Amino acid sequence: MSFDTAARFLIAVSLIVLCAHVTGSVLRLxxxxxxxxEIAGGLLIGPTAVGALWPDGHAAVFTPDVIRAVDLMAQLGLVFFVFLLGAELRVDRRDGWWGLLARLVAGALLVPFALGAVLGIATGERLAGAGVPQPAFVLFLGLALSITALPVLGRILVEYGLQHTRLGVLALTTAALGDGAAWAGLLLILAGVGAAGGGWLGLVPAAALGVVLVAVVRPLLRTLFRASGGGTGRTHLLAPAVIxxxxxxxxLxxxxxxxxxxxxxxxxxxxxxxxxxxxxxxxSFRGFTMVVLLPLFFASIGLRMSLPELFGQASAVWLFCLVVAVAIGSKYGGTMAGAMLAGLPRRDAFVLGTLMNCRGVTELVVASVGLQHGLINELGFTVLVLVALVTTALTGPTLIMLRNSDESGTLDGPAGEAPRGAVTGAGAELGR
Structure with a gap:
């Protein structure tokens, strides 16, 4: 019986999917x-857990060729997942909408960014990549701690029934705007260190892409949808064209x-x-993406992590605890300050701080980009991945605690009550 790369890859995919969804179901209980x-399952499939308990079996399945194939499929899963989030995002504006969101985004983004940058200066070369300019690393660490995971936040809002509430949609919209600014900042950092081909000129095609999407692609998509009857059977070209x-x-x-x-x-x-x-x-895209492709992304992160480097030395553990404390404290403080300046009650501000503290998939992506371009080292990558897991894991229990202490049991006050400038509409219908 031949045990070639294709067979190894199929076995690896089955193990990853089963591990992710079993751990997801257990933690849901x-x-x-x-x-x-699911994130934890992806990390467990790596060398730290399964690889340590059964090194021969892990090495036999997860060969370098299989790991490369898993990584490529993981990138495909990330692309589909983020596309679905963008396609299903709904925002309705009201009077004062921009003023409210401006305060929230400023607080949720700038305070963690500033404190993360200070932490980057204080940590010196412990987390920075070899030879990276200190300003680039400092800015990157500040940006990494200012992230809110827009995809994971959308899933958490659905799982806790908050996707249609005023605070849920407000958090999702704030995260979308904040992450858009964060990605723009990441592009500037990469351009500054020469990672974005062509240096600062890399910003020109980025802006051009946005213009083309709005001016050309959107009208074409509208025409295609109308011509196909929304994909109801008149043509088989809609899905292939969109993909x-x-x-x-x-x-691009x-x-x-x-x-x-x-x-x-x-x-x-x-x-x-x-x-x-x-x-x-x-x-039609969501099921396969959530069940198969996204767990592969989590596994691709786990296959590149090794916890012994972190937990093998006390100083690294204390550094990790410091980064977690700064990440959580700055996100709560900044978000609550912005919300209260916008006129929201203290309790609503705390709920928003809890939601915005979720870093999840976006933090994993940013950490991967930083490692790929040498902005952080292996220890820095491990720390940021664990920060994403810890802050995301804290979101659920904190929401439950807040809901149990809420007389209405909704985390959002009486139905129909909304703050000045509230955002309404449906959140991302993901992860049911």
């Missing part, structure tokens, strides 16, 4: 968001010096919102 278990456009947009984003997830999210945003059957169309 423990009242954790399912996505926390091809998504792949091209993600590839990558080539322009951004991460491919930026292009995928932007492509999702320009999907027409006022046409029938859009939800049924995106649902």
């Amino acid at each position: 423990l009242r954790q968001p399912r996505v926390v278990g 091809a456009g998504l792949m091209i947009c993600a590839a 984003s990558q080539m322009a010096g951004m991460h491919m997830a930026i292009g995928a999210f932007l492509f999702g945003l320009v999907m027409p919102r006022d046409l029938p059957h859009l939800e049924q169309f995106t649902a």
